Amino acid sequence: MRPLDRQIVYFNGRFLPAGRACLSIFDRGILYGDGIFETFRSYGGKLFRVRDHLGRLASSAKAVGMALPLPAERLHAILSECLRRNQLRDATLRLTITRGSGTPGDLAPRTDPAHTVFITAKPISPPGPSQVRQGVAAVIIRRFRTDRQGVPPRSKTTSRLLGILARREAKDAGAFEGILLNDKGEITEGTTTNIFWVRKGMLYTPPFRAGILPGITRAVTLEAARRIGLPVRLETGRPARLYRADEVFLTGTSIEVLSVSGVDGRRIGTGRPGPVTRRLQEAFRQIVETETHSKLAPPEKRR
Template sequence: MGLIIYLNGNYVPEEQAVVSVFDHGLLYGDGVFEGIRAYHNRVFKLEEHIKRLYESAKTIMLDIPLSMEKMSEVVLETLRRNNQRDAYIRLVVTRGKGDLGLDPRKCTKATVFCITASIQLYPEELYNNGLITVTVPTRRNAGEAVNPRVKSLNYLNNIFAKIEANLAGVPEAVMLNNEGYVAEATGDNIFIIKDGVLITPPVYAGLLEGITRNCVIEIARTKGIPVVETLFTRHDIFIADECFLTGTAAECIPVVQVDGRSIGNGKPGPMTHSLMKAFHELTETDGPQIFPE
């Protein structure tokens, strides 16, 4: 059997979950989305994801026709209807059906859909052995253009970088901002560790303020690990003791080589392992239950 999809107030079989070819999400990438995870019968950081969705929508002046509480229930009910306790959730709000012009005022009602399925960005051996990455020519969007803090459907910037990673024969790429500072990976935030300090770019460097990113920062501080949000360059990655990426789909994954330079001893480091372990432990207890137990 196929999946059950939430679409504009109804739960329908996936083959019936269709949108108009005049939807501006399709025509122009005009919309916002969230990727969310369910673990062990709980939706991890659901409140934070819903809040970010509505913040993204506010910035692009997109009216979501559901309250935040109702949207949370949509996520939970879609999981229930698919009998899923562990899943990847894609929650999408588009500008809706309009005409072939750009004017968003022609779109009278947003389109909302929720997909609950599965995802695996990287094979298990890369979590054990670490990623090899490169930096790429494509720069991260400037905040005055398509602000990276808005999780919009307009992801071509990230896709260009992913294509460049593919051409280089590596699974992931590091993106710089227009000033040459490290911003993030194609779909994940980046951390380095140097002399016992956890370092990550500040959000103003041109990155999405990741839910997993913030979670790892909180975990580190709970463990007494100093955390610094500051600008840094590729040089700082090359001389780091450890490096890892974070994201909802990727979770926490070590990086062991960037642009041909081994990070530390070329193996995932102890602090990375410790933070990965603590993150997975948190997913077992955080978030609302899907099925009451």
């Protein structure tokens, strides 16, 4: 793998080594976290669900009142070029757009911003084989909550302090992921993942109105559930619903579908990936293989 500062990045119209991409200290992305981003995934050199990711980027831009500086097709072409220039096949790419330079102390954005646009790409670092085989631990975050009426949880903005603090709390508790509750104390999502649970053969995941990011992997998982004839309910509830679940799993662009073995130290089901999770992992894999014309190793062998 190339060292980070030698990877080729796209930066405001040019491809160059990351070490030579210099951002102004007046960039509003740095001053205020005034920006949006999107994380893309490639399999065998092909971008997966790129249109869905670009659609979500457009929604994020709309939510924060920002015009996308480049059309979606152009962004798509640049993302593919980033993969090619870095000779990457199984990778994650991050596209960041900020509202460009500003004046410290002046929160109001300019009406004619010169956006900062950059893309970085790195080889995928999936969960380790034992995390896939055994599942991971999660904890409910108690100190911070998602505010359904706050900065729209539905958009991917570069202001990530809630997620950062929650992740820190989870890490301190020795967990892989922290599950955020909303202002009503209901389950929403992980810091960078969506959450599902299974109870008596029914699959549950919180609806958008609970205050979640509309995960692309969540959507693919719901499609996978339909394909295998699994009944689904978009519902949320108190954390006890997770404690009592037969299975719990997380979804996300990098982790795909990852089993949760315990929540707050309470074992979920057998404490191992359950049959529904495994069926969905398989159905997910088939969707990826069909759409990207690639052959994936089973999740526990993919590293």
